[in-house]
Amino acid sequence: MPGRIAQLTLLSVTVLGTMCNNIINVPLRSIAADLRSTPSAAVLCVSAFVLMLAIALPISGWLGDRVGQKQTLVAALLLMLVTQALAAFAPNLAALMVLRGVQGLACSAIPPIVMGLLRMFYPERGLSVMGSWAAANGVGQAIGPATGGLISDAWGWRMIFVVLGAACLAVLVLTWLFVPAVAHRSGPFDVRGAHAAHRRSWSRPGGGDHLQPARRILRRRDRRGGRRRLAAVRVRRGLPQAKRRDDPARSACRVQVPAQHRCGLWPDVLRLRWRLATWVPRQAPA
Secondary structure, eight states: OOOHHHHHHHHHHHHHHHHHHHHTTTTTHHHHHHTTTTTTHHHHHHHHHHHHHHHHHHHHHHHHHHHHHHHHHHHHHHHHHHHHHHHOOSSSHHHHHHHHHHHHHHHHTTHHHHHHHHHHOGGGGGHHHHHHHHHHHHHHHHHHHHHHHHHHHHOOOHHHHHHHHHHHHHHHHHHHHHHHOOOOOOOOHHHHHHHHHHHHHHSSGGSSSOOOOOOOOEEOOOOTTOOEEEEEEOOOOSSSOOOOTHHHHHHHHHOOGGGGSOOTTOOOOOGGGGHHOOBOOOOOOO
């Protein structure tokens, strides 16, 4: 089993990857002013990173299984190091936007590979290492914007990428020295799983569920009126799964939604809170 240094190295990679995502959120106005652009256009530097991260996330996990998780992580950190160094000398906003997209592509390999290595190295401490990974992710989210703002005020926004490049070099050396390599495994790419993950991440605001775990929001289309409506459907716990529309068990778990509120546009979930709070299931006929 790898030692404590390997675990701390992987957690440091997680903190660094999270900071690369949000470290330029605060100095966006300085970037826009220096590159003679508008703050609304500078936001594309953040969007390019997140977009490439979301697109390449399933592919990077599969690539780590095929090539090797340590090799893929080292290659991602090396690509991150090169793009951070080039971003420090970006001549215009378009070049910075492209480099930020490549940084998101490199950062997409960090979450699946780090979690896979932690589960593989410490199988008897699965919950604790996953908790430490989540804590490292939260640390990166918390200190990233503040660190970017402090560095930008002190030495300018270009120094942010210099500091990130030095951090990438440090964790790259630590990963190469202290993280052991594992045998790679071959397998087909799960296209359906990747598509389902993208739909779950992008179909809801914030990529998360704003409802209680025992409730869902489903989209239904009224066949007669041809209008899209939102219906709150309770998760059937203990009730038989109904296959026919006229099954009593199916109608017993529907919520009583007033007719004037059945039409709406997703994600207008705030207007549905009172309906979800007052849950009145129908009584199944005897």
